[in-house]
Amino acid sequence: MADVQDPSDFPEHAEAPGLRLLDSALRCTICSELFDGPVTLKCGHCFCSLCIRQSLIEKQECPACREEDTEFHLRRNTVMEEAVVAWRDCRPFLLQIMNQRRDVEQPRPSKKRRLNAHFEEPPSSEPSSEASTTFDIHHPTSNEDEPDKLVSCPSCSKRVKMTYINHHLDNGCKDAQHTPAPSSKAQWENILGSKSQVGKSPKKKKGKDRASSDEEDYPLPKKSYDTLKDKAIKELLQEHDLPITGDRKTLVVRHQRWVIIYNSNLDKARNLRKSIPALRRELRDWETLQKNRTKHNIDPVTHQIKQKAEFDKLVEAARPNKSSSSDQMSTPRPQRRNSSPSVENVILVDSDDDEG
Amino acid sequence: MASISARRLSKELMEIKNDGCPVGINLIKADDFSTWWFTIEVMGESLYQNEQFTLQFRFDPQYPISSPAVQFIVTEGKQAPVHPHVYSNGHICASILGNEWSPVLSVIAVCVTLQSMLASCKEKQRPIDNDRYVKHAPENPKKTRFHYDGECQCYRIIPIQDLTIRFL
Numbered sequence: 001m002a003d004v005q006d007p008s009d010f011p012e013h014a015e016a017p018g019l020r021l022l023d024s025a026l027r028c029t030i031c032s033e034l035f036d037g038p039v040t041l042k043c044g045h046c047f048c049s050l051c052i053r054q055s056l057i058e059k060q061e062c063p064a065c066r067e068e069d070t071e072f073h074l075r076r077n078t079v080m081e082e083a084v085v086a087w088r089d090c091r092p093f094l095l096q097i098m099n100q101r102r103d104v105e106q107p108r109p110s111k112k113r114r115l116n117a118h119f120e121e122p123p124s125s126e127p128s129s130e131a132s133t134t135f136d137i138h139h140p141t142s143n144e145d146e147p148d149k150l151v152s153c154p155s156c157s158k159r160v161k162m163t164y165i166n167h168h169l170d171n172g173c174k175d176a177q178h179t180p181a182p183s184s185k186a187q188w189e190n191i192l193g194s195k196s197q198v199g200k201s202p203k204k205k206k207g208k209d210r211a212s213s214d215e216e217d218y219p220l221p222k223k224s225y226d227t228l229k230d231k232a233i234k235e236l237l238q239e240h241d242l243p244i245t246g247d248r249k250t251l252v253v254r255h256q257r258w259v260i261i262y263n264s265n266l267d268k269a270r271n272l273r274k275s276i277p278a279l280r281r282e283l284r285d286w287e288t289l290q291k292n293r294t295k296h297n298i299d300p301v302t303h304q305i306k307q308k309a310e311f312d313k314l315v316e317a318a319r320p321n322k323s324s325s326s327d328q329m330s331t332p333r334p335q336r337r338n339s340s341p342s343v344e345n346v347i348l349v350d351s352d353d354d355e356g
Numbered sequence: 357m358a359s360i361s362a363r364r365l366s367k368e369l370m371e372i373k374n375d376g377c378p379v380g381i382n383l384i385k386a387d388d389f390s391t392w393w394f395t396i397e398v399m400g401e402s403l404y405q406n407e408q409f410t411l412q413f414r415f416d417p418q419y420p421i422s423s424p425a426v427q428f429i430v431t432e433g434k435q436a437p438v439h440p441h442v443y444s445n446g447h448i449c450a451s452i453l454g455n456e457w458s459p460v461l462s463v464i465a466v467c468v469t470l471q472s473m474l475a476s477c478k479e480k481q482r483p484i485d486n487d488r489y490v491k492h493a494p495e496n497p498k499k500t501r502f503h504y505d506g507e508c509q510c511y512r513i514i515p516i517q518d519l520t521i522r523f524l
Binding site: 030 | 360
């Protein structure tokens with residue numbers, strides 16, 4: 001997982017005051033990613049819309065301070081969103097500067113800081129790249145004002161556009177020239193060009209017109225599925241061109257998830273939103289992931305059949321006990337069985353401990 | 357698309373590797389994003405001086421929305437601490453692992469909580485209902501619905517139909 005970024009990408013406070021803190025302040029404490037569609041709860045804590053919506057389904061409280069809350073109180077945090085967009089752009093750039101600064105700094109004995117002594121390597125023969133100078137008062141240039149200016153890559157010396165230098169470095173210097181950094185922002189903008197109905201053969205016309213109009217801004221209402229017939233749930237799914245395969249439980253789960261994905265998408269600024277087909281793909285991927293993981297789980301019935309011999313043995317072992325002693329806990333052998341999952345199929349009927 | 361749980365766990369792992377674990381806690385196994393092992397010791401004066409325990413974390417794809425399954429390892433010669441909230445099969449009755457779980461908590465946060473739970477122990481004893489619980493306990497402690505009344509006497513096994521994995 002090379003693509004995992006976290007605040008520790010930045011040096012410690014002594015070396016770069018505030019940067020680590022800033023990076024972690026812009027991250028959701030549930031998923032640890034930079035905020036994606038940040039929303040604020042009543043108490044003021046902020047999370048990704050998708051994260052907090054999932055969490056609120058489990059428990060109606062703020063995960064950080066446990067203050068009771070519901071999703072009706074969620075408010076978009078647009079300022080945070082803008083900050084994150086800017087930070088996303090700026091992050092790789094800043095990291096690069098930090099690295100270069102470190103390299104440049106070492107040969108210079110005048111610096112007071114002696115951290116990173118282990119970075120001491122023979123000073124590279126190359127002249128320090130121009131891009132490294134933003135922070136460095138000794139070499140003031142102003143490249144950052146001219147994004148189209150060519151700079152030489154610090155590692156391969158190739159001349160690359162300032163704006164693409166990060167991408168160029170990330171690719172290990174073997175780039176296709178002018179591909180901009182594949183920021184999620186850029187991807188979203190690509191998707192934005194193709195509104196809601198791309199690449200999907202329309203199965204049902206129903207709901208389509210609605211999806212492309214201004215009504216896109218309205219969140220989907222939560223449904224109480226218990227009161228709905230299968231057919232009604234299928235209709236709900238069809239309204240959004242979602243598959244209607246699977247049993248009732250699958251349908252409910254699918255629609256539930258769709259509502260969360262859909263509504264959290266609306267918590268983003270318009271230009272950051274995903275298209276409806278993209279959301280559908282997300283839903284499909286999520287379902288696949290769930291299915292794969294579920295397979296590892298033991299199906300109770302097959303488990304019961306497979307372990308029948310073991311069960312019979314246990315039942316046999318339990319019987320004389322019951323008849324001889326009263327049902328006190330006076331079993332002579334301490335029954336320590338950590339490795340026997342079969343017990344989970346035993347339903348306890350405790351007459352003396354029936355608290356419900 | 358890596359799942360959210362895997363991404364979040366890889367970040368936690370990175371943090372552990374960068375900053376190290378708190379004193380007395382050591383990561384000993386994290387080969388994948390489903391099971392991690394830690395050793396845990398209580399530092400300073402306590403009833404558990406010179407004892408070392410092994411904690412197992414198991415994660416499902418809903419982590420961190422759903423809590424990890426946490427228990428002490430009691431195989432391979434390892435033992436669970438004798439503590440009023442720790443059953444001899446390694447299961448732990450701690451609200452933070454059940455209804456008090458919050459997705460902003462982390463693996464290390466759980467370790468530290470359990471460490472302080474041990475540190476504050478006044479008397480080494482098993483939960484009162486230890487034998488009965490251990491006899492019928494499900495393999496996964498998350499399937500037990502503990503009652504967090506500080507006494508650890510009451511528990512209930514969730515009926516079998518609830519054991520199927522829940523989608524959010």
